[in-house]
Amino acid sequence: MTRLQTSVRALSWVVAAGVVLFLLAPLVLTVVVSFTSSSVYTLPPPEWSLRWYAAVARKSGFWDSVWLSVSLAGLSTALALLLGTAAAIAVTRGRFKGREAIATFAVSPLMMPGLVVGVAMLQFFRQVGLRDAWISLLIAHVVVTLPFVVRTLLAALERFDFSLIDAARTLGMSYPKAVLKVLAPNLAPAFLTSGLFAFLASMDNYPVSIFLTDARNKTLPIKMLQYMEEQPDPTLAAISTGLIVLALAVLMIGSRTVGLNRMIH
DSSP states (O other): OOHHHHHHHHHHHHHHHHHHHHHHHHHHHHHHHHTBSSSSOOSSOSSBOOHHHHHHTTSTTHHHHHHHHHHHHHHHHHHHHHHHHHHHHHHHHOOSTTHHHHHHHHHGGGTSOHHHHHHHHHHHHHHHTOOOHHHHHHHHHHHHHHHHHHHHHHHHHHTSOTHHHHHHHHTTOOHHHHIIIIIHHHHHHHHHHHHHHHHHHHHTOOTTGGGTOOSSOOOHHHHHHHHHHHOOOTHHHHHHHHHHHHHHHHHHHHHHHTOHHHHHO
């Protein structure tokens, strides 16, 4: 390896390390601030304390917003898995015009800013006369989570050998049973990966939810915005740390069950 190649490689590593530090620094600072004893955001903390984690549980409406976010994330992920699986199979196995358009349409919410999707959903619900905030949030979260499922399952189905289903049918299985016994186990890693990322996308969603919440139905990110406006103390850092831990837990589960390489690809 020449000196120029060595210098270029060293420079690339320095740039990569700088990018990683730039991206991780806000997360690290948020976690550090959450353990401060001060009532304001100070670095370094004057003393280490868990007071703000204890204060989170006493926040008005906190547990209601957590339950709403978790229930919406769970239901929207389950619906997205059902709809996304059907759409991915139709696109992969179908022989009709417009298959690529359907695939593009299914993942289009990832291509647009969240605020644009939120405004569009709000206008659509007004046009159809849907006033229920909870149902509106559920539909919107399905739209947000569906692209993660469709994109992952399309990649998985392209690598699946559908002749295995035909072989199972020749051995006496019905088509639904062959799908359940042969296709579903092979797609299990894709189901898990897409489900985990869809759940996180729903839990952290802010730009769409802000247009559809009301006084009684506020998701956790919207409630955090309210806390910031009313009393911006380090409890927000404690809540954010909890969300960071949730994301890390999802990555660990995916790494143990599927593997990071398969999660990324």
